[in-house]
Structure formats: structure tokens, C-alpha cells
Amino acid sequence: MSIAAFVTIAFMFAMYVMLDGYDLGVATVGALIARGERDRSAAMASIGPFWNGNEVWLIAAAAALFALFPAAYAAAFSGFYLPFIIVLWLLMLRGIALELREHFPSEVWHQFWDAAFAASSALLIFVFGIALGNLLRGVPLDAAGYFAGTFAFLLNPYALLVGVFALATLAQHGAAFAALRLDGDLGLRAARMLRALWWAVLPLYLAVTAATFAVHGGVARWLLAMPLLSLAELAGVWWGARSQRPERAFAMSLAFVATLLTAAAGTLFPYLLPAFPAGRGGISIFSAAPSAVALTCALTVTLGGIVIVGIYSPIVWRRMGGKLRAE
Amino acid sequence: MLVDRLQFAFTIMFHYLFPIGTMGLAPFVAAYTWKAARKRDEESARIAAFWTKIFAINFAAGVVTGIPMEFQFGTNWAAFSRNTGSVVGQPLAMEGMFAFFLESVFLGALLYRRRGLPSTFVAWAGVMVCAGAWLSGFFVVATNAWMQHPVGYRIAADGTILLENIWRVLFSPFSYWQFAHVLSGAILAGSFIVAGVGAYYLLSRRDEAIGRRLVRTGSIVAFAFALIVVFPTGDRNGRDVTQYQPVKLAAEEGLFTTEREAPLAIIGMPDVTRKRLIDPIFVPDFLSFLSYGNYKANVNGLDAYARELWPPVELTYYSYHIMVGLGTIFAAAATVAVLLLAFGRLWSARWMLWILMLLMPFPFIANEAGWVATEVGRQPWIVYGLMKTAAGGSPTVSNGETIFTLMGFAGMYFLLGFLFLYLTLREIGLGPSRENPA
Numbered sequence: 001m002s003i004a005a006f007v008t009i010a011f012m013f014a015m016y017v018m019l020d021g022y023d024l025g026v027a028t029v030g031a032l033i034a035r036g037e038r039d040r041s042a043a044m045a046s047i048g049p050f051w052n053g054n055e056v057w058l059i060a061a062a063a064a065l066f067a068l069f070p071a072a073y074a075a076a077f078s079g080f081y082l083p084f085i086i087v088l089w090l091l092m093l094r095g096i097a098l099e100l101r102e103h104f105p106s107e108v109w110h111q112f113w114d115a116a117f118a119a120s121s122a123l124l125i126f127v128f129g130i131a132l133g134n135l136l137r138g139v140p141l142d143a144a145g146y147f148a149g150t151f152a153f154l155l156n157p158y159a160l161l162v163g164v165f166a167l168a169t170l171a172q173h174g175a176a177f178a179a180l181r182l183d184g185d186l187g188l189r190a191a192r193m194l195r196a197l198w199w200a201v202l203p204l205y206l207a208v209t210a211a212t213f214a215v216h217g218g219v220a221r222w223l224l225a226m227p228l229l230s231l232a233e234l235a236g237v238w239w240g241a242r243s244q245r246p247e248r249a250f251a252m253s254l255a256f257v258a259t260l261l262t263a264a265a266g267t268l269f270p271y272l273l274p275a276f277p278a279g280r281g282g283i284s285i286f287s288a289a290p291s292a293v294a295l296t297c298a299l300t301v302t303l304g305g306i307v308i309v310g311i312y313s314p315i316v317w318r319r320m321g322g323k324l325r326a327e
Numbered sequence: 328m329l330v331d332r333l334q335f336a337f338t339i340m341f342h343y344l345f346p347i348g349t350m351g352l353a354p355f356v357a358a359y360t361w362k363a364a365r366k367r368d369e370e371s372a373r374i375a376a377f378w379t380k381i382f383a384i385n386f387a388a389g390v391v392t393g394i395p396m397e398f399q400f401g402t403n404w405a406a407f408s409r410n411t412g413s414v415v416g417q418p419l420a421m422e423g424m425f426a427f428f429l430e431s432v433f434l435g436a437l438l439y440r441r442r443g444l445p446s447t448f449v450a451w452a453g454v455m456v457c458a459g460a461w462l463s464g465f466f467v468v469a470t471n472a473w474m475q476h477p478v479g480y481r482i483a484a485d486g487t488i489l490l491e492n493i494w495r496v497l498f499s500p501f502s503y504w505q506f507a508h509v510l511s512g513a514i515l516a517g518s519f520i521v522a523g524v525g526a527y528y529l530l531s532r533r534d535e536a537i538g539r540r541l542v543r544t545g546s547i548v549a550f551a552f553a554l555i556v557v558f559p560t561g562d563r564n565g566r567d568v569t570q571y572q573p574v575k576l577a578a579e580e581g582l583f584t585t586e587r588e589a590p591l592a593i594i595g596m597p598d599v600t601r602k603r604l605i606d607p608i609f610v611p612d613f614l615s616f617l618s619y620g621n622y623k624a625n626v627n628g629l630d631a632y633a634r635e636l637w638p639p640v641e642l643t644y645y646s647y648h649i650m651v652g653l654g655t656i657f658a659a660a661a662t663v664a665v666l667l668l669a670f671g672r673l674w675s676a677r678w679m680l681w682i683l684m685l686l687m688p689f690p691f692i693a694n695e696a697g698w699v700a701t702e703v704g705r706q707p708w709i710v711y712g713l714m715k716t717a718a719g720g721s722p723t724v725s726n727g728e729t730i731f732t733l734m735g736f737a738g739m740y741f742l743l744g745f746l747f748l749y750l751t752l753r754e755i756g757l758g759p760s761r762e763n764p765a
Contacts, residue, residue: 049435056431060423067420070412077401078721084402085732092391099387103750146723291489294413298420305424316436
């Protein structure tokens, strides 16, 4: 049952990255592809109805972690106090920027919030990337399972590399979404941006994969198939972008992100917070699990919730979807 | 530890201003949206669009200030989270899965809708947003109610509190009466906002047709909920406190000595060193009646409990009295407004419109004060009778770190509060007649 809980949590975080990933990505590349006020408004409107629902996946995943593995939740959130608070502030700034920009008709006002939105979104991706990098590499833990390292320790070359890779990947993801949703010149520029970013993602992917094998050493055998799958999906993104089929590029990009997170979760398993250096143990799903009653309850809630959300979200998305024009 | 408490108090109190608005305005947004979509009534459509905008600003501020709440359990209260997560995590996970998604997915649909969307879809989207806002409130109050009166748990060998029965946690009487009281308090605030904005339009002699509709609806709903807040919800909530947290009751009422035929202090200032009320005005025997339904009943005063189990008396006493006092004023004002309305005199009674307009911020103060009484009155416990607040903190986080983040929150919230007020007042200034009925 602990394994089912691990898979559920991993699934929720993966949903978060796949969905909020594209609106974070649009925020990041929006500033680069937009020419003037109307374009930026259109880029914002393309994610407007969706971003908040997407972000809920993060909140829900954190709450599920709290219910399923309280010890891991407590150790991670208090151990990485400052990084978590920084993530919080960035999330808040981003929410304020996107929601409040529409409520005042002034170009200066819009420019300010657009810049704040782009900067906070890009930084957020970078910080999430660094966090994932450290998670894969492991962190020093004391006997009670609390983080025993320093802030500077978290800024190691491997984690920074993952941060840059995350930025490129989600920017590409966002560009694919923008190419899909935006019409006219703006959509074409998004498609061009997508192809340019692809050339950044490919080498970074190879570097991160090699580095992960280097820092982590032994991984489960089935994970060796992941790089091949990822490369195939990356090729699919290119093919979609080349053949002017943005829906294929976006679908392939979604699959690429999903595969990356599956690989990351598989590498972590069975740890929620592995110790550094690798092989020194850590907080695993078996050491952090609460009572069987709590596990059953939280699993029922999260899985039931996922099913319900899975029913109504696509209905709403379909109603709100379709091409947008800069107006 | 003091800084962690300050940070939590500051962030939760600032955050809670917005859920009052969303839970209280959501039924109005849903009702006007429904009316506009089903009856194809253009005026209702303008009103619906107007309140949806104000709701959206409120919602955005509520979301961004709510994220830190979800995180702070882990960052600043790690020992509490580790020890009780098996129980407390459940309703919070339910809130995420069943309430947050509902509210944000459908609000996105309401805000960014375009022409040609089926009217049934729009009407139901409003209802879903309202359901999401209320469900969210329920799960949070259920969490809090468990901390007030823990049930449905067992204690493991290592002292960890483990979940035993989730239904008992969710549906303990403490939980549903507290939720009913909290929700009706929020709806009372929402209806005073609707009536107050309408009164402002009438006093400014603009948008008068819409202004009358807002004042009429707002004051009728305010009248109903001003009563529901007191009876049955406030009354039943008070009885739970009497039964399970008698020391909190004594602090709220400023009752220092145990008495038969205990009097109710209407006003007065507690003097904790001399253990008495300064300049009190009493209603004889009435506290015994309110607590036990019997004028002769014995009510335990603070002297019946060990000094270290007292909550901070002054804060508990004042916040409770502010809530009750304001509640009385709301009931009186709403009653007069409804009577004037019934006799067709409200539109010419400009003094009453002034009162309705000026009352707008006060339900927010009353709601906040009620929570301060509940939470401060729970001290020194974080989980009543099971775990002390002092034992709930994060062993790895130092005061210096928390002071830094507290300053950061203060700066950000100051900016947010300013923007929120400015944008909301601006929307009210623009008014519903400028809205484009979609």
C-alpha cells in the first residue's frame, strides 16, 4: 500500500509539472515572442482560464504528501525552510501578477505585471529544477531525518544543470502550447521559438541523463528504457513542429515531460528523501508511512478526487479551448 | 516560538479576510449568474458580471495568501505535522481534491467565458464555484474542530497520533456546528457587502435600479443570517465550548471565580493580576442560563483550573466580546432595514442607507474576532488536551529565519492589501451598469 501511495504522489506531482508546466512555459517564452501589448494580452489569455486549476495539482500533491507521509512532509518542508518560502513567494507573485493585470486598463500597469509574471515564472521553473536535482542526488540528513546541510550545498553543479534543463524543457512545453492556442503571427512566432528551444533541450537532456547515471550509479533495470523513450518523444516534438502540427508537438511534449518524471520517480523509489551521498539510506516510503487506516483513507480521497477531476476538467477545457486571436 | 506564532497569526488573519469574501459572495455570484443565464435577464447579467469581477479579485488574493497556509504546517510546525499528519492531513487532502479543483476550474470558465457558451453550462459553473468555496471552508473548519476537540484517533507506541475513524473526525458535532457558524458569519458579511454597495449607489444617486435590488436582497439575507449566526449556530457552538473547553468559556466571559447564578458581563476589562473585571456591567444569572439553560447552574470560573492551563485571558475576552457586540449591532441594523423595506420607507430613509454603507467592514472584524477567540482561547494547546503549542514547532528552523520570512510576508501582504482595496474600490466605482452583459 505504501507503494501505491508513492505512485499516487508521483502521479500528482507529474500532473502538476505537465499542466502547470505549460503555463509556466508560456509565461517564460511569452515575453520573447510577443510584439507589443496585444500579443502579450493574447499570450496571457491563452493560459488565463487554466493556470489556477493547474496550480492546484501542486497544492493537492503537497496536501496528499502531508496525509500519506507526514514524517517526510515535516522533514522536507522545515528542512528546506528558505527554499520553500522562496517558492511560496514566487508562486504568490505570479498569481498576483496574472490575476491583477486585467483589472486596470493601463499599458504601464500591464508591462509591469507582465515582467513580474515572466520573471517569477522562469525563476520558479529554475528553482523546481534545482529541487528535483537535489532530490535525485540526495541531501545530508541527521539521525532524526531532518536536513543537515546548508543552502549553499543545494546549489551544486548537478542541481544547477537540472535547473537549466527544466527551464529549457518547460519553455519548449510552453512554446508548444502557445503554438497550439494562438493564431496568426503570434502563433507562428511561437512555433519558431519551439524549434529553436528544441536545439537547447536535446543536448541538455543528454548531459542531464549522463550526469544522473554518474551521481546515482545503480538504477533499476526498467529505467534503462526511459532515455530511449524520451528521445523518441523528443523526436516526435520535432516532427510535430516541423510539419506545422502544433497539437502533435504539444502531445509529444506532454509525453516527454511525463517520461522524465516517471524516470525521476523510478530513480528515487523507494525513497522520498534520499540521503547524500547515495546509498546512505534516507526517508523511505516504509519509514515515513502512517497507520494503515490513514493510508487507506488518504488513498481513497486522492484517487477518488483524481477520477472526479479527470471527469470534469476535460469538459471545461473543451468549452474553453480553441484558437485565440490577438485583439 | 513566539515568532512562529506571530507569523502564523499574521498570515492566517490576513488570509482569512478573503475566504470571508469568497464564501459570503459566492452564493450571490451563483444566484445572479443563474438568473441571468436561465431567465435571460439583462440587468441580472450586469449584476452577475459585476460581482463575478469583485469575487475574482477576492479569490485571487485568497489563493495567493492561502498557499502559505498549506506550506506553513510543514515549514514552521514540523513537530505538529509529524505527530498529527495522519489525522490533520486527511481533511486538507480532501480540500485539495474536492474543493480547490472545483472552485478554480469553474471560476476560470466563468471569468474567461465568451459568447456562445451554453447558458446551462454558465449557470452551473456559478453553482460549482459556490460549492467549491463552501466545501473548502468545511474541510478547513473540520481540521480546526479536530484540534479543538480531538476524536476518532489513537495514540501509537511512539506517541504519534494516528487516524482511527475519519467519519468521526469530519462529522463530530463540534465540526458541523462550528462550520455552520463560520459559514453563516461569512454569508452575513457577504450580504452586508451587497447591501452596502447598493446603498452607496443610492446615496450617490446613480445606478438606482440596480442599487435598490442590491439593498433589498442584501438586507433580507443579512437579516436572516444575523439571526442564524446567533441561533442555532452560535448557541450550539457555545455549548460545545462549554462542554469540552470550559476554561475557554471562562476566559471568553471574563469569569474569574466559579459561581452559581453566574452573571453575564456585557462590558468590562479583565484584570488578570487581581482576578476581577474592571468596570463591568452585568446581566444577573444570564451566563448560567446561556451555558446550561438554567439560571441556577454552576459555571466554572478560571479559578477552577491550573494557572498554566489558562489561555491568554485579555485577548480571548476582548475578541469574544467584540464578536458578540458587533453581532448584536448587525442584528439590530438588519432588523430596522428589513422593517423599513417592508413598509416601503427604506428608499427615503437615507440615514439607514448611510448605516448600511458604513457597516460594510465590520462583519469582517467580527468574523476575525470570532476566530481569535477560538484559537487564542485554545491555548496553551495546539491539539486540545493532547499536544501543547510549544511542542509543535520545527526543530531545525531558528527564530532568525522566521523573522526574515515574517518581514517578507509583511511586505508582500502590505502590497497585496493595498492593490486589493484599490482594485475593488475601483470596480465598485465603475459600477455594474458599465458591465457588458454576455
